[in-house]
Amino acid sequence: MTHWKQxxxxxxxxxxxxxxxxxxxxxxxxxxxxxxxxxxSSAGVLHKFDKKAHEAKGPITGRFTLYRLREKLFVDVEVRxxxxxxxxxxxxxxxxxxxxxxxxxxxxxxxxxxxxFKDGFPWNATKTLATRRExxxxxxxxxxxxxxxxxxxxxxxRDTPAPSHEAAIALAEKRIRAKEKAGxxxxxxxxxxxxxxxxxxxxxxxxxxxxxxxxxxxxxxxKDAYEAVDAAVAMLEDLHERIPTAHFVTECLDLxxxxxxxxxxxxxAAFFLRMHKARVGRWAxxxxxxxxxxxxxxxxxxxxxxxxxxxxxxAADAGLEMFYCGNVTxxxxxxxxxxxxxxxxxxxxxxxxxxxxxxxxxxxHGGWHQDRSWAFDxxxxxxxxxxxxxxxxxxxxxxPRPVKPERIVPFGLWLYKRVVAxxxxxxxxxRELG
Numbered sequence: 001m002t003h004w005k006q007x008x009x010x011x012x013x014x015x016x017x018x019x020x021x022x023x024x025x026x027x028x029x030x031x032x033x034x035x036x037x038x039x040x041s042s043a044g045v046l047h048k049f050d051k052k053a054h055e056a057k058g059p060i061t062g063r064f065t066l067y068r069l070r071e072k073l074f075v076d077v078e079v080r081x082x083x084x085x086x087x088x089x090x091x092x093x094x095x096x097x098x099x100x101x102x103x104x105x106x107x108x109x110x111x112x113x114x115x116x117f118k119d120g121f122p123w124n125a126t127k128t129l130a131t132r133r134e135x136x137x138x139x140x141x142x143x144x145x146x147x148x149x150x151x152x153x154x155x156x157x158r159d160t161p162a163p164s165h166e167a168a169i170a171l172a173e174k175r176i177r178a179k180e181k182a183g184x185x186x187x188x189x190x191x192x193x194x195x196x197x198x199x200x201x202x203x204x205x206x207x208x209x210x211x212x213x214x215x216x217x218x219x220x221x222x223k224d225a226y227e228a229v230d231a232a233v234a235m236l237e238d239l240h241e242r243i244p245t246a247h248f249v250t251e252c253l254d255l256x257x258x259x260x261x262x263x264x265x266x267x268x269a270a271f272f273l274r275m276h277k278a279r280v281g282r283w284a285x286x287x288x289x290x291x292x293x294x295x296x297x298x299x300x301x302x303x304x305x306x307x308x309x310x311x312x313x314x315a316a317d318a319g320l321e322m323f324y325c326g327n328v329t330x331x332x333x334x335x336x337x338x339x340x341x342x343x344x345x346x347x348x349x350x351x352x353x354x355x356x357x358x359x360x361x362x363x364x365h366g367g368w369h370q371d372r373s374w375a376f377d378x379x380x381x382x383x384x385x386x387x388x389x390x391x392x393x394x395x396x397x398x399x400p401r402p403v404k405p406e407r408i409v410p411f412g413l414w415l416y417k418r419v420v421a422x423x424x425x426x427x428x429x430x431r432e433l434g
Contacts, residue, residue, distance in 0.1 A: 007031050010041040022090055023073055025115055030073070030088065038094035043111075047088070053097040054185060056085045059177060063122035064105065065131065066112050067091075070246055070315045070433050074189060075112045076122070077105055092190035113207050118434055123148040123169055124198040126432040128318065129191045130154075133176070135184035143187075144179055146172050150196025165199060193318060213431060214242045225297035225386070225412030230288040232412075232419040233305055237283065239423055243430045246316045250276050250309035250332070251283040265313045268330030272311075275331055278341075279307045296385035297412030298364075298376070302340030310336040310422075316429040320422065323367035335422055337366035338415075344368065353397045360399070361392065368394045382408040389414045 008016050010029055017032040024030075029041045040047040058080035066075045072091040077084055084102050089095025100108065113119070124130045132147045147154040152161050153168045155175060162168035217238045222228035240249040248261055255273070263269040273280060283305060291300050309325060311332040325331035344363035350356055357379070365374035371393030378387050380402045388403040389411060 010046060011039060012046060023068075023071065023115075028111075028115060032094065036094060038089060038096045040088050040096055042088075047096050047098045049096060050098050053085050053099045056080050056083065056099070057180060058083070060173060064109055065120050065122040065125075066109065066117035067120045067125045068115075068117050069125060069129075069191075070313060072315065073117070075109075075117055076189060077109070079105065087186075087189070089189060092188065095189065110206075113203075118201075119203050119207060120201045121199065123172070124194065124201070125191055127198050127200050128194050128428075128432070130194040130198060132188075132190050132192050133186060134188040134190070135176070135179055136187040137183045137185070139183075142184070144184060146175060147192060148172050148198075149194045150198055152196055154195075216242065216427070222412070222416060225384075225410035226291045226300050227288075228410075228412035228416035229297055229301045229305070232416045233283065233286075233308075235419050235423050236308065236310060239427060239430075243427070246313040246430055246433050247426065248311055249283075250279045250311060251281065251305070251307060253280050254284075255280050265311055266330070266332055271330040272332055275326065275328075276309055279309050282306055294385060297410045298340075298386065301338075301411065301415070306340050308336055308338040310334055312426065313433075315433060316426060318429050319425045320429075321367070321370075321372045323370045323372050325366050327366075327369045334366060335426070336418070338364055339366075340364070349394065349396065355397060355399075357399050358396070361390075362387075363392055365392070368392060371395070376411075377402065380405055380408070382406070382410070384410065386410040 004016070004018065007021065007029060008014070011031070011033065015034045017034055017036060019032060022030040022032070022038070027043050031039060033039055037049060060078050060080055062079035064077040067073070072093070074089055074091055076087040076089070079102055082102070083099050084105050085097055086100055086108065087095045087097045120126065122131065130147045130149050132145055134143060134145045136143050145156050148165070148168045151163065151165050151168050152159050153171050160171065162171055219231050219234050219238070222231045236249050237252055240252040244261065246265060248258070248265060253262065259269065262272065266272045286305050289304065295303070309332065311334055312320070312322070314333060317333065317335070320335040322333055322335050325334050325337045342362070342364050346358050346361055350358050360377060360379045361375040362378055363373060363375040367373040371391070373392040374389055375392040376387035377390050377399065379399070381387055382405045386408050388408045390400060
């Protein structure tokens, strides 16, 4: 961590904004000043607002873009004839533009690759994340955005199909040139979920190779609801171990060894660990066993595992229905939180709706404030003691028609299906973060 006085010294003694640096590695520090303007100290050189770079007008003959997706950072290079414009910035945030000679582009890209920035394409960071460029004109003020999604140009939300991805890019560059001639200048770069598949960026020759992530451990297909519980837990444990960044399963944590991992994902780490103290590492001694007599798959889960608290970094949540555990900041950003000791009370909801049938619900999953929760409907049970799982939110007023006992899906099978779906999406996101 760079000390505040050291950062101020890098800034030539001028005041800085007292927030953590956006990037801090070796002789490279990205930080904000009092006006929330981004400045970059790189190899002993301070880069700040350069009006000539910001207003460069020559035609763009080449582009290069690197990303650190988890930190939402980018390095974008436009080659414009005898000069190149370098933008270092925060996605959907501040950036700083400087000028270099075209001959300096490759050494600059190599420097940032060594810092962990990954090669993307100028028009998409990954197969699923398209790059949006927003342009502004000051007098009279106007804003314009441009993106390329597969073979479709998205021009201020207007879709224009093209014969190919390359043709869509060529059309985007043509319109950018026309907008620049009309006085527009690049204002913002951000990423959007792509509506159409894009080519997968690959590192160029000579770029640092990415460490391949281990393949998922084989998990036998469960034969019943109890094995389904074990299989779901095994898949979460496997993902927690195989990909140790940008997410964690609280029940798999080693409190002493994993504090940094928690802090890298959850900003309010100390609060999080206090809030979930009973769940931290609780699977360390949990092992699959034979179900006891008259033990439902929910009871089996509660007795053997107790809870699931899966926390993800915001950069890894695309395509997942997320919520804050406990509906509080610092509780953890999650797509799967199950608590066998849930103390969610239906009293207020029953009073507000006058519907006493709601008392038959047992809410076992987080996300109730965003309608992303789940509950057991305890009006009817199956012969094996299972209850139907139904969607739940804290604005629910009426219960659905009761499920017939013979048609109730056991909790274990519901959990297995959900974990398979969630881990598939999350692993794709985590691999893209690389």
